[in-house]
Amino acid sequence: MNRFRKPASAKPAVAYNLIVAARFRELRRLVPALRFKMSVMIVLGILTGLSEMVGITFLVSLVFLLGQQGTVSGSAVPWLPAFFGSIDLSLSKPVLIGILIGSILFRIFLGCANSLIASTVNHRISDRMRDRLYAKILTIPFQRFQDYERSDLINVIATESYAVSSAHASLVRLGINLGTIVIFGIGMLVMAWPIALLGLAFGFIHNFALGFFAGAYRRLGVSALAAVEALTQLSWTTLQTLKAVKSFGLETRHQQLFATLSREVGQTWRRSDRMGATTSLLSETLTFAVILTIILSSEFLPVDFKAALSATILLYRLQPHIKEFDSQILRLYEMEASLQNVLSLLSESDDIKQASQGEPITRLAEAIVFHNVSFAYERTNAPAVRGLSFSIRAGETTALTGPSGSGKTTILNMILDLNRPTQGTITVDGRDLATIDHSSWLQLLSVSGQDVELMEGTVLDNIRFRRDIPDEDIRWAADVACATEFIEDLPYGFDEWLGDEAIRLSGGQRQRIGLARALASRPQILILDEATSALDEETEMRVFSAIKQDAGRTLIVVSHRPGVARLMKNQIDLRPPAAISKLR
Numbered sequence: 327m328n329r330f331r332k333p334a335s336a337k338p339a340v341a342y343n344l345i346v347a348a349r350f351r352e353l354r355r356l357v358p359a360l361r362f363k364m365s366v367m368i369v370l371g372i373l374t375g376l377s378e379m380v381g382i383t384f385l386v387s388l389v390f391l392l393g394q395q396g397t398v399s400g401s402a403v404p405w406l407p408a409f410f411g412s413i414d415l416s417l418s419k420p421v422l423i424g425i426l427i428g429s430i431l432f433r434i435f436l437g438c439a440n441s442l443i444a445s446t447v448n449h450r451i452s453d454r455m456r457d458r459l460y461a462k463i464l465t466i467p468f469q470r471f472q473d474y475e476r477s478d479l480i481n482v483i484a485t486e487s488y489a490v491s492s493a494h495a496s497l498v499r500l501g502i503n504l505g506t507i508v509i510f511g512i513g514m515l516v517m518a519w520p521i522a523l524l525g526l527a528f529g530f531i532h533n534f535a536l537g538f539f540a541g542a543y544r545r546l547g548v549s550a551l552a553a554v555e556a557l558t559q560l561s562w563t564t565l566q567t568l569k570a571v572k573s574f575g576l577e578t579r580h581q582q583l584f585a586t587l588s589r590e591v592g593q594t595w596r597r598s599d600r601m602g603a604t605t606s607l608l609s610e611t612l613t614f615a616v617i618l619t620i621i622l623s624s625e626f627l628p629v630d631f632k633a634a635l636s637a638t639i640l641l642y643r644l645q646p647h648i649k650e651f652d653s654q655i656l657r658l659y660e661m662e663a664s665l666q667n668v669l670s671l672l673s674e675s676d677d678i679k680q681a682s683q684g685e686p687i688t689r690l691a692e693a694i695v696f697h698n699v700s701f702a703y704e705r706t707n708a709p710a711v712r713g714l715s716f717s718i719r720a721g722e723t724t725a726l727t728g729p730s731g732s733g734k735t736t737i738l739n740m741i742l743d744l745n746r747p748t749q750g751t752i753t754v755d756g757r758d759l760a761t762i763d764h765s766s767w768l769q770l771l772s773v774s775g776q777d778v779e780l781m782e783g784t785v786l787d788n789i790r791f792r793r794d795i796p797d798e799d800i801r802w803a804a805d806v807a808c809a810t811e812f813i814e815d816l817p818y819g820f821d822e823w824l825g826d827e828a829i830r831l832s833g834g835q836r837q838r839i840g841l842a843r844a845l846a847s848r849p850q851i852l853i854l855d856e857a858t859s860a861l862d863e864e865t866e867m868r869v870f871s872a873i874k875q876d877a878g879r880t881l882i883v884v885s886h887r888p889g890v891a892r893l894m895k896n897q898i899d900l901r902p903p904a905a906i907s908k909l910r
């Protein structure tokens with residue numbers, strides 16, 4: 327994730343069960359109206375448990391009554407009088423069978439309803455999380471975005487976002503299990519209190535014993551996440567640098583690295599399975615011990631046999647709930663690392679430029695002026711540019727020149743409002759750029775750089791770049807960028823599939839697609855940052871003369887080629903004054 331964030335602690339929790347409260351608090355921040363939906367699902371789940379308990383006790387009674395004829399005298403179920411006092415609950419066999427079938431059907435119905443609701447709610451949570459994470463990537467300041475590994479961002483959107491719905495599902499299951507445990511416990515207490523006490527002791531021992539695994543599950547979550555992130559990062563960089571990998575003959579090296587990382591991912595899943603099997607075995611052993619205790623001590627228990635049998639079956643049916651209760655807590659530990667990643671990305675502050683509502687701007691009438699502007703990137707010792715004052719006049723052409731690293735791109739980024747000066751101000755027609763509505767300012771601008779970020783799609787898609795631009799404007803832009811001449815030679819012309827690498831295009835052809843993309847929206851201000859560096863001189867001159875024919879546009883060009891700089895009316899030289907005078 328963020329390269330500058332400390333990794334999540336893998337230490338075991340001090341108080342094992344408190345993780346539930348921590349996860350609940352985090353989820354409440356992430357999912358509005360959490361409590362209502364959760365409560366409905368938990369109540370439905372508990373009702374399912376209740377109908378199961380009713381079914382079990384009536385089933386036991388039925389088994390005992392099957393041999394009898396007519397109405398059963400007295401209460402059919404031994405614990406009912408404890409709830410209903412002196413009311414005569416004599417039941418005939420058909421009624422008993424009816425109640426039994428009813429409770430089974432009710433349980434099936436509630437179970438299905440709850441699964442459907444859970445699935446809908448969980449998918450909605452996942453959809454919402456993915457949308458929010460994606461939106462966050464688009465709204466965090468660009469400089470902050472650069473702190474993140476791209477592959478990790480893909481991971482967090484595509485897979486780790488599910489941690490939120492999984493945590494929600496786990497909390498719901500925990501609520502249902504706890505409610506069911508309480509209801510079964512009360513039922514057992516009424517039927518056979520010694521067995522209920524044994525059950526209570528079992529629950530506590532179970533919870534205590536599984537608590538020892540909390541730290542291991544948390545560490546497992548951290549290492550599983552690290553292994554998946556490393557694997558995705560390698561895959562991502564291999565795809566990005568495949569040409570270099572092949573040119574340097576590094577295929578085998580990459581294959582070996584991938585196999586090692588892939589094995590690590592497999593190992594963490596196997597470790598997860600082994601830990602699941604261990605905790606399950608522990609849980610089953612504890613259940614066996616408690617059932618054995620009941621069987622061995624049954625003769626000495628002061629409980630009616632039918633009630634003892636019902637309570638023992640209940641205890642047996644209770645075990646999965648106790649087991650699930652603890653395994654859901656362990657899951658909360660395991661998913662902690664992923665959840666922290668989601669939370670940390672979502673807690674990034676939005677770019678104030680996008681959030682603030684400044685004054686809209688419809689055109690650049692006079693000039694963009696830098697007033698004693700300095701800019702320092704985060705975590706750097708020296709500012710990238712210092713004390714700059716100059717103006718870029720509207721409707722004119724201006725060249726920004728200077729040696730590599732002198733801050734030309736940094737200046738363009740400030741004009742694009744991607745970065746704001748750390749000192750000084752930039753004004754547009756006399757208004758502070760920081761007070762101008764960000765999106766209306768961007769409507770006036772278009773930029774093309776040395777490296778063109780192509781995307782999966784056709785030539786047309788790449789020029790249009792998901793904007794509403796008519797085909798005529800795209801054709802016009804391709805003409806001005808001198809791109810039509812090579813596009814028409816492609817087998818499918820503008821419909822030729824490029825892919826994000828556009829391997830079949832030369833560097834200069836890719837740059838011309840980038841230029842056409844910038845021109846297609848017919849911007850008032852066109853910014854070209856070494857955008858023609860890969861073109862031959864003749865084509866470059868043709869491109870500039872075509873661009874300059876479209877009068878009225880403000881053109882800002884960064885180029886290391888003196889010939890290009892000379893084509894511009896104004897020049898801003900970023901060399902230190904001493905260096906300039908030495909050259910004269």
Ligand SMILES: Nc1ncnc2c1ncn2[C@@H]1O[C@H](COP(=O)(O)OP(=O)(O)OP(=O)(O)O)[C@@H](O)[C@H]1O
Nearest residue numbers: 472703704706710729730731732733734735736737
């Ligand atoms: N994201 C960043 N974080 C930290 N420092 C940066 C960042 N981007 C650029 N810099 C630094 O800021 C300085 C100016 O960089 P910039 O890219 O603006 O120079 P440039 O004049 O455009 O260079 P070139 O002609 O090589 O493209 C350089 O020292 C560079 O290392």
